[in-house]
Amino acid sequence: MKTVSKYWSIFQITLINSLAYPGELIGRSLMIIPFMWIFYQLWKVTFAAAGAEVISGLTLRDTLWYLMLAETIELGRPPIARTLSENVKDGSIAYILNKPYDFLWYQFSAAMGETIFRAALNALFGGLTVWTLVGAPNHPQGFWIALPAILGAWILHFCVNAMIGLSAFIVEDVSAFTWIYQKLAFIFGGMLIPLDFYPNWLQAIAKALPFASAIYGPARLFVTPTLELLINVMSLQIVWILVLSFTLAFIYRRGLTQLTVNGG
């Protein structure tokens, strides 16, 4: 119980900290507005050119709400890889290691604390923009059904980004890995184009990868909240969370053996 309350406190502290600069928080979240506007332009023209109300089971309205949630998940997450790699490179990891908490759980609690308001504001501005452009979502209750999958998505993002950050134990600079991961999430997660619009063979590959569990799954669940989809999304997500968290723990233990801290 004590262990949980320790990390809960870390979560709360970062949550409150993230409100310390409201201007910064709001300013960053405004970015979603031009993104949603341009998506609207693109998909409005595309649906009109296709002469169809529904493409691969999604209407224009569904597509826009899908993209809003996908962007919220992506823009809401803090730069975990950069934080961890800086911890490793500048040696500040040493200050956390000698404290009575686990380094990875500490980073996870802090990252989740940072995520909540970021994501909430992105959802607010993105939601208002999409609502103005295409109207309310067809299934507003879908948000609550998708909520566990959104939390699962952030856990997945944390695992992958923490692995990238910890690769600083071995390489000098991790930024290239971060860009590539982000772009793989774009393409295999269905961040700019819903995976349903992909050719069948690519859909099959993309839907089996963790990127889809981190973006496509929750976003699709939001626009089509069925029990069958919920079970599919959550079960695949749990498998990936287990695989990636064990891999992360393994990489972390191996990395620690290579750590050299000079001075203090």
Place this chain on the structure above:
Amino acid sequence: MKTLQFLLAIWKANLQSALEYRVSFLSQMIGMMVNNFIYFAIWIIFFDRFKDVRGWGVGDMYITFGILASAFGLVSILFGNAFMLSDVIAKGRLDYYLSLPKPVLLHAISSRMVASGVGDFFYGFLSYALSGYFSWDGLLRYVLALLLAATVFAAFLILTQSLAFWFGMMNNFSALALNAMLTFGIYPITLFDNYAKIILFTLIPAALMGAIPAEFIRAFTWQSLSQMLIGAIGFIGLAVFVFNRGLKRYESGSAIQVEV
């Protein structure tokens, strides 16, 4: 001439400094090229399914993405500090440049190189080569369009970042403006109505960095050339004017600082 010699010396020093960490430099350069390729794959998937957007096909996207990447890369390589200018102004770090007998703006923006920009710069050429529109005279137009697009982009950065003279820390606004410029620059211009196009030529001159240069590269027209020339001269003139006006308001932070 003296200014050019000074710039060449500073660019050489920046390159030597970046090459000091060779593995990091190479990983950033190659990583950025791979990153761009993966991002562009999304457009290949899109056009494979939907064919074109009001006459704008995947070949057009290759050129637009290419020129945008090269222009972004060129500014990152030669004037990498332009991305941080608002930070330099707000934190009182212009003192260093003001105390030296060199043009303040040029010195400030050229004193840093972003290594990943090299990857962007070369990726752009590769993207053009793959567009299906490649020709040798087109390549010459590509180089000319690149210089003009990079001028507009650098001017846009200086303009938006110089607002820090009036409003202090502008990190969020700068990031928002930069993202808007790149996002609107990449998307097909045929998506936008006339009102939006006015914005794309003025407030966020993304059309002068993406669509218009792409049009000029595909086929020479006096119209696109004059649009780019007027845009580049107009924006750089405005950027220098705004920076110099802001500089008059600049107050030193009297902070002790070390420029590395």
